Amino acid sequence: MTTRSLYCGPPEDPMDLHGATALVTGANRGIGRHFAVELLRRGAKVYATARRPELVEIPDAEVLRLDITDQASVDAAAAVATDVDVLINNGASTAGGNLVSGELDAIRQVMDSNYYGTLAMIRAFAPVLARNGGGAILNVLSGVAWTTVDGNTAYAAAKSAEWGLTNGVRLELADQGTLVAALVPGLVATETMRDFATNAGIALPDDVMIEPADLVRLALDGLEAGEIEILDRIGAEVKATLSGPPRAFDLAAVARAAMSA
Template sequence: MDITNSVALVTGANRGLGRVLAQQLLTRGATVYTAARNAAAADLPGAIPLQLDITDPESVRRAAERAGDVTFLINNAGISTGADLLTGDLNQIRLDMETHYFGTLGVTRAFAPVIERNGGGAILNVLSVLSWAHFGGAGSYAAAKAAEWAQTDALRELLAPRGIQVSALHMAYVDTDMAAHIPADQKTAPDVIVKLALDGIEAGSPEILADEITRTVKAGLSATR
């Protein structure tokens, strides 16, 4: 996909990786909708702020109606409740799944027809190395990301005949608020991740592995346990 002159929508674009994605898209010549639950917080100069709560179907419907020129959707919005699978609040565990799996799916279902009507384009789902590495301490988040990865693979097959490329971005720790507790030397700068992601979209890559940790984990998936 050629990002120049595309019309992109980035969910969770008010801060962190989403804001950097929007910035680099603008630099590459795209028109950009910066979507967030609080549209006023998605105040990147040159972008179009858009109210969107991915867990609210009515909000998703309104966003798809307003942003009817989109050709490139980036499903970036996410949370990490930190809930323990055995002892944590089930509502928090459900929130992880509602956000990463059902929220992403709802936005994709709303915007896939939009992208198709506009001649095709691309969808990028922002995933994680925890799509594959399922540690007990991050079980709720990892389960949600694993489900989102499966969703991404299935949608890639379903949407290809409609002229929509579907890609997944996987990474370990990124230097954003979500990883504030992680030592700096274990994190990758968000601008590095975003450049790799957008280059991968332009190259048509189905999966984009953004750091060495992620590449090592993916390579080990077929190893006997």
């Protein structure tokens, strides 16, 4: 049995996002909106997509309706955005609850959007990227892909599946010159993250979370450098735990450590 490295090395010529054409899913708010704004600032053309395009308010972006869980919607976007050479798979459900006690429909939804929705986008846009020289795909994951979190184990499982998907796609698209990268943050200061912590009765200090704008700059710098996994501090700490026995991500412990530092 032989193995192939999932690391293909940085491209011979660093990727320059100035002049690139990017499509961002879930661009109506949060991290997705920051991606669209920062890509525009760096000189890229941007397709800003969302299930409800009327909620996208990003000057200079080309707004498209896109539901990544609807194959017809995905195909329609690929038919319009034929000049894309950077695909940012950001949009996905963060709900789901726990695997044993949660609603099965919610669990299916979180898997459908994070795994099958991401896969649908990649399958639709891989030929587009090939025609445009290879380009890049960036999948927005989460540190819980490498651990789990009580209260939303379904989301953690979906992100674990998406990490496996990312590694598989990287191998499959290497020959067409497509860089496939994963952004794996720890705690991002989004409204969703704050609501989850509040519902769990946990007060998260601001300095333990990374601001979305800072995360996006980190991600795009990494993409331009040809990195295949882009991690913030907590993301790197979580990945290091893979060398030991499996364990849950303890949000309360992180908060306590930050407040006592």
